[in-house]
Amino acid sequence: MRVLVTGGAGFIGSEIVRALVASGHEAVVLDALLPSAHMGGSAPAVPDGVRSVVADVRDREAVAGALAGIDAVCHQAAMVGLGKDFADAPAYVGCNDLGTAVLLAGMAAAGVRGLVLAGSMVVYGEGRYDCPRHGKVRPGPRAEADLAAGRFEPLCPSCGADLVPGLVPEDAPADPRNVYATTKLAQEHLAAAWARSTGGRAVSLRYHNVYGPGMPRDTPYAGVASFFRSALARGEAPRVFEDGRQRRDFVHVRDVAAADVRALEALPERAPGSFTAYNTGSGEPHTIGEMAAALASAHGGPAPVVTGEYRLGDVRHITADSARLRGELGWRPEVGFKAGMKEFAAAGLRGVPSPSAV
Ligand SMILES: NC(=O)c1ccc[n+]([C@@H]2O[C@H](COP(=O)([O-])OP(=O)(O)OC[C@H]3O[C@@H](n4cnc5c(N)ncnc54)[C@H](O)[C@@H]3O)[C@@H](O)[C@H]2O)c1
């Protein structure tokens, strides 16, 4: 299979390119090398024999050229993270949604009918909780006054009772809480519309918190694992926001790349015109505090500090139920939390030399 990997110079995309080549497929990379993701020209090397096009997915001609002879597209290109402030909104919508629309229009014109999209758990917002009286509930955004007072746990929207966080299935209603999350949801709707109108087959892998070697260093556009890892690289303690008890699912980048390859290989078996979403998580939820502690201990300190700071766009707990991906595509994550964090603590970040190289 010949696969166009957009964002193939990024953290996850470059791992997918390696996994495709290792599985005997051919990969072509299209990546704009965004400065927000590639500070200091730190793009990873493209494996031998992989064609690489430096272009934006919004560039119709470049996309048309890159799509020649392609069987399926693995669409990873996007601006990620929460950004600096709302002024970033046009850039997020441009890269992620206009970019996806231009890519899909190019695929429609070129007769490319297979798509695997990098989706995200952020489309679910606060996730799913159980109230002892009201069963499954979905709390709204947390009030700033509560966060400022250290009341981080969302309460039952009907009775105010304490809630128990649960696993989010794919059919949970979408509830994006920030600009990035909104653009990731719109990407899925565009992919579904493209599939219906062209008879294409589309899959969205809703990644949980991906971590591993090659993660970009901390910028407003990076994820929490990279903030902690960057602090440790500077000899500073990871700063854990809220009370550190926020639950997430940290999934290793090699496991995510394997899921992408599996989803690409299984595209021909899907119904034409279909769109299917799969949660992509390790199935092993951990708190942010546990993650900071595991990284700090594997790195040899300093120990994390819990600061009580908060970010308004953040949700409290979000953990996926990845049973559909395991059941339908036979995918199994292979890198456990402890071993993965140990490796990540020793590995380099993009834009920061690895400890062994210092
Ligand atoms: N890292 C995570 O934890 C995570 C979680 C959920 C979803 N995702 C999704 O996975 C995908 C890859 O993310 P990543 O963590 O590897 O980020 P990354 O920043 O390392 O990689 C993204 C790549 O896309 C490129 N890019 C961005 N906009 C582009 C455009 N308009 N045209 C061409 N190239 C463009 C960037 O130059 C970069 O190389 C994204 O779609 C992201 O939304 C990531």
Ligand SMILES: [Zn+2]
């Ligand atoms: Zn209740």
